[in-house]
Amino acid sequence: MTDTAALLTRRTLAGLAAAAAFAGTVRAQGKGTPLRVGLMLPYSGTFAQLGENITTAFELHLAERGGQLGGRPVTIIKLDDQSDPAAAPQNVNRLLARDKADVLVGTVHSGVVMALVQAAREKGVPLIIPNAGNVAAARELCSESVFRTSFSNWQPAYGMGLALAKTGVKKAAWITWDYAAGKESGEGFRDGLKAGGAELTQLLTLPFPETNFQPLLAQVPGLGVQAVGAFFAGGGAVQFVRDYAAAGLRDKFPLCGSGFLTEGTLAAQGAAAEGIRTALHYADGLDNPRNIAFRKAFREKAGRDADVYAVQGYDAAQLLAVGVDAVKGDMDADKQLFAAMRAARIDSPRGAFTLSAGHNPIQNIYLREAKSGENRMIGIAAEALADPGTGCKLT
Amino acid sequence: MTAAALLVQILNGLQYGLLLFLISSGLTLIFGVLGVINLAHGSLFMVGAYVTFMVANAGFGLWLAIPLALIGGTALGVLLERFLFRRFYHRAHLDQVLLTFALILLFEEGRSAIAGNDFHSVAIPAFLDVPVPIAAGFAYSAYRLAVLAACLVVAMLMFATIERTRAGAAIRAAAEKPEMVDLLGMDARRVHMLVFGAGTALAMLGGALAAPLYSVYPNMGDGFLIVSFVVVVVGGLGSVAGAFWAALLVGLVDTLSKVFMPVGAGAAIYVLMAAVLLWRPAGLFAAARA
Numbered sequence: 001m002t003d004t005a006a007l008l009t010r011r012t013l014a015g016l017a018a019a020a021a022f023a024g025t026v027r028a029q030g031k032g033t034p035l036r037v038g039l040m041l042p043y044s045g046t047f048a049q050l051g052e053n054i055t056t057a058f059e060l061h062l063a064e065r066g067g068q069l070g071g072r073p074v075t076i077i078k079l080d081d082q083s084d085p086a087a088a089p090q091n092v093n094r095l096l097a098r099d100k101a102d103v104l105v106g107t108v109h110s111g112v113v114m115a116l117v118q119a120a121r122e123k124g125v126p127l128i129i130p131n132a133g134n135v136a137a138a139r140e141l142c143s144e145s146v147f148r149t150s151f152s153n154w155q156p157a158y159g160m161g162l163a164l165a166k167t168g169v170k171k172a173a174w175i176t177w178d179y180a181a182g183k184e185s186g187e188g189f190r191d192g193l194k195a196g197g198a199e200l201t202q203l204l205t206l207p208f209p210e211t212n213f214q215p216l217l218a219q220v221p222g223l224g225v226q227a228v229g230a231f232f233a234g235g236g237a238v239q240f241v242r243d244y245a246a247a248g249l250r251d252k253f254p255l256c257g258s259g260f261l262t263e264g265t266l267a268a269q270g271a272a273a274e275g276i277r278t279a280l281h282y283a284d285g286l287d288n289p290r291n292i293a294f295r296k297a298f299r300e301k302a303g304r305d306a307d308v309y310a311v312q313g314y315d316a317a318q319l320l321a322v323g324v325d326a327v328k329g330d331m332d333a334d335k336q337l338f339a340a341m342r343a344a345r346i347d348s349p350r351g352a353f354t355l356s357a358g359h360n361p362i363q364n365i366y367l368r369e370a371k372s373g374e375n376r377m378i379g380i381a382a383e384a385l386a387d388p389g390t391g392c393k394l395t
Numbered sequence: 396m397t398a399a400a401l402l403v404q405i406l407n408g409l410q411y412g413l414l415l416f417l418i419s420s421g422l423t424l425i426f427g428v429l430g431v432i433n434l435a436h437g438s439l440f441m442v443g444a445y446v447t448f449m450v451a452n453a454g455f456g457l458w459l460a461i462p463l464a465l466i467g468g469t470a471l472g473v474l475l476e477r478f479l480f481r482r483f484y485h486r487a488h489l490d491q492v493l494l495t496f497a498l499i500l501l502f503e504e505g506r507s508a509i510a511g512n513d514f515h516s517v518a519i520p521a522f523l524d525v526p527v528p529i530a531a532g533f534a535y536s537a538y539r540l541a542v543l544a545a546c547l548v549v550a551m552l553m554f555a556t557i558e559r560t561r562a563g564a565a566i567r568a569a570a571e572k573p574e575m576v577d578l579l580g581m582d583a584r585r586v587h588m589l590v591f592g593a594g595t596a597l598a599m600l601g602g603a604l605a606a607p608l609y610s611v612y613p614n615m616g617d618g619f620l621i622v623s624f625v626v627v628v629v630g631g632l633g634s635v636a637g638a639f640w641a642a643l644l645v646g647l648v649d650t651l652s653k654v655f656m657p658v659g660a661g662a663a664i665y666v667l668m669a670a671v672l673l674w675r676p677a678g679l680f681a682a683a684r685a
Contacts, residue, residue, distance in 0.1 A: 215404055219400070248532075
């Protein structure tokens with residue numbers, strides 16, 4: 001009895017193993033089977049517009065390639081992560097277990113992205129981050145399966161610090177929300193100032209996402225600084241810039257910041273933003289043929305203008321295409337897939353970029369000035385800037 | 396810190412606190428009289444702000460937005476009370492929470508459909524858009540001072556109404572001993588409509604005044620709602636006077652903690668709430684309730 005049972009079990013096991021192996025080959029060789037790309041992005045809430053722009057530009061590039069990558073048709077699965085970190089692990093699991101995604105693309109919110117990074121590190125699923133700028137993803141949590149086509153929070157602020165120091169400012173303060181992106185950009189600003197021979201003397205923070213800035217602004221005249229830098233985004237950025245101007249601080253203490261301070265917010269900020277300098281890896285009116293063609297195509301598809309988020313989504317599709325083409329659609333050849341993506345040179349609307357060891361873009365950080373509703377490029381704040389990648393063991 | 400800088404910070408605290416009072420006074424009245432926890436109160440604030448934005452977009456200023464918020468708010472409140480909340484007074488709190496949570500979703504969806512998901516700024520009325528120099532190098536906007544004054548006037552009108560008028564007596568009676576309303580020969584349902592209408596109008600007025608200061612954006616009511624609950628709990632559920640002093644206290648604590656101990660400043664008002672609850676479990680001005 002026991003022998004039979006054992007035999008049966010062994011047979012069953014062997015059968016299962018064979019079936020699994022067979023399924024594996026079918027999946028790997030099935031040229032006709034669609035490549036399943038899971039887009040986990042915010043389609044509702046504060047960041048909905050960002051998620052939409054990333055998605056539209058991602059689809060735009062796929063359409064330019066006839067809807068195919070590496071000879072396989074592509075199925076896109078969209079999941080609204082609502083920028084909710086609490087629901088993030090469950091959402092990632094749904095894309096992987098229920099929707100059988102071969103590739104993950106996401107997301108905007110830096111708290112939510114950690115669940116994606118964790119899944120990519122544990123399960124080896126390729127992940128492309130089209131926005132969230134946590135420095136950890138390019139540093140201690142870097143992984144051969146995790147790629148980013150946006151920025152690290154450190155990069156734009158470093159460029160701003162460096163450019164500010166070059167104008168002769170010796171002491172500056174940084175005002176931001178007390179959360180990862182705010183602090184990481186503050187470190188970039190500090191390092192950039194230092195590289196230019198200046199100093200960050202004050203770090204003022206308030207809890208995320210509060211917008212009662214008055215208590216901080218009233219301290220500015222007493223700080224003994226010559227300029228103020230800031231990291232805020234969205235509604236917080238709108239109000240901060242307006243409050244800064246209303247407090248009469250602009251003339252004595254010029255305001256600058258990471259590009260997000262004036263990105264997609266200029267219409268709401270109005271005259272209060274006029275003349276503010278920011279640094280970012282994209283600017284309005286970049287005069288290269290790639291950018292002009294991209295903006296025209298995006299406008300035709302979406303009926304609105306492209307922005308930095310759209311560029312990041314477009315490049316996520318470009319990077320994925322490089323990898324999947326290199327393995328001719330065989331996603332099981334992950335070593336070659338990752339190697340091809342690591343070595344990719346992306347012809348981005350922002351200007352061509354390659355990836356650093358931590359799989360983060362090495363890119364120009366442009367210095368921009370807000371003028372009549374646009375962030376016009378006025379120079380390059382830092383050329384071919386890479387995140388330091390401290391703690392990343394990849395090469 | 397110089398005395399002038401401290402004065403600016405105290406003004407900041409008072410102005411923030413008085414704005415909180417507009418929201419929390421309605422919240423506490425509705426709870427005190429109707430016994431309903433209205434989670435959608437923050438959404439009404441949001442509606443007031445968006446109405447102001449749309450009025451401004453159509454080429455009109457605050458002078459039109461404010462009466463519109465007051466009249467429209469009263470009407471909206473009366474309708475909500477008459478057709479929704481009235482059916483929920485005798486239901487469990489959980490049912491009320493579900494109702495008001497559903498209203499939040501409805502208001503936000505409506506906002507999304509009508510005004511979209513973008514951030515919008517609202518212009519400060521030109522004659523108030525002037526800096527008033529208070530401390531060296533720091534200007535206080537005349538509009539902020541005007542908001543401060545307007546909130547004080549509203550607060551005084553409220554106290555006068557509640558303490559000195561027949562309607563106010565009915566409200567006090569309804570909050571403390573509901574049977575008294577019937578004994579006084581008044582229609583309790585009218586009192587309920589009045590209170591809900593007034594509470595809604597106050598929240599929308601708060602939104603209208605706040606729109607030029609804070610811009611308008613999706614879910615803007617959430618943050619204010621949570622802090623308003625702190626105010627209501629600290630002041631004592633159902634007490635308008637409690638809400639007034641608690642709002643000033645919360646505004647000052649929030650502002651000054653940000654200045655003097657930036658690390659952990661976000662927790663200061665919650666520590667305050669915990670301390671008050673330990674000392675006076677029913678809040679500073681607990682209404683005498685049967």
